[in-house]
Amino acid sequence: MVGRGVGAGVDIDTPGPGRPALSLTVLGCDGSWPGPGGACSGYLVRSGKTALLVDTGPGSFATLQLVCDPASLTAVFLTHHHPDHWSDLQSLVTEARFGGGTRRTPLPVLAPRGLAQRSGLEGSPVLSWIEVADRDTATVGGLELRFHRTDHVRETLAVRIEGGGRVLGYSADSGPDWSPAELGTDLDLLLCEATYTADFEGTGGHLSGRQAGELARQGGTRRLVVTHRWPTIDPDTLVSEAEAAFGGAVERAEIGKEFNL
Numbered sequence: 001m002v003g004r005g006v007g008a009g010v011d012i013d014t015p016g017p018g019r020p021a022l023s024l025t026v027l028g029c030d031g032s033w034p035g036p037g038g039a040c041s042g043y044l045v046r047s048g049k050t051a052l053l054v055d056t057g058p059g060s061f062a063t064l065q066l067v068c069d070p071a072s073l074t075a076v077f078l079t080h081h082h083p084d085h086w087s088d089l090q091s092l093v094t095e096a097r098f099g100g101g102t103r104r105t106p107l108p109v110l111a112p113r114g115l116a117q118r119s120g121l122e123g124s125p126v127l128s129w130i131e132v133a134d135r136d137t138a139t140v141g142g143l144e145l146r147f148h149r150t151d152h153v154r155e156t157l158a159v160r161i162e163g164g165g166r167v168l169g170y171s172a173d174s175g176p177d178w179s180p181a182e183l184g185t186d187l188d189l190l191l192c193e194a195t196y197t198a199d200f201e202g203t204g205g206h207l208s209g210r211q212a213g214e215l216a217r218q219g220g221t222r223r224l225v226v227t228h229r230w231p232t233i234d235p236d237t238l239v240s241e242a243e244a245a246f247g248g249a250v251e252r253a254e255i256g257k258e259f260n261l
């Protein structure tokens with residue numbers, strides 16, 4: 001249902017009067033592998049009654065259950081084939097089947113071609129797979145999504161998410177030959193990977209803090225949050241590097257932290 005609406009029939013508890021127009025909750029933010037007590041990429045995006053789970057890296061499902069009933073999810077979006085961005089989908093499916101959840105319809109999962117097969121969950125009755133690609137759009141409840149391929153191995157999709165009059169961009173994984181401006185120059189917040197410091201540039205197909213800050217500045221984003229840091233990289237050094245290139249304050253993704261737009 002690319003461009004025609006996804007998961008519109010699933011209700012979530014009506015948010016309280018103080019609920020922001022669009023919010024991002026970090027479920028996991030370690031890059032490539034989870035550090036001690038950590039979790040890899042996973043983010044919950046909410047607007048009104050819509051709850052979109054973006055990536056399901058190892059450890060992220062445990063955090064999800066602290067902030068949201070998995071049965072209330074509207075849809076899932078998986079950015080690419082690397083397991084540090086989707087392996088907890090197995091936990092989600094297992095909990096839905098045996099954990100006494102109340103879900104009545106299959107959960108839509110938007111993902112690049114071939115990921116359903118790689119996950120081994122293509123035949124799960126709990127999920128409804130929807131293939132998306134570069135430049136595709138989708139409607140997920142009250143959210144409008146647009147995808148853009150990044151500079152990463154195989155097909156990796158960044159996403160622009162609009163809801164409640166706010167705009168969120170997520171880089172997914174990318175090297176420097178991609179610009180967040182592809183998602184638009186009106187981003188209220190950019191969640192951008194910054195895997196390591198400048199010393200490692202060119203070694204891992206990712207962005208350094210310096211590169212993330214520079215690309216965000218060039219793209220005109222209003223607010224930058226860095227994520228996907230390797231657990232062995234000093235977070236303060238990475239953020240300082242990003243701030244120097246961005247020309248302003250940079251925030252760091254942390255498990256359980258919510259960013260309101």
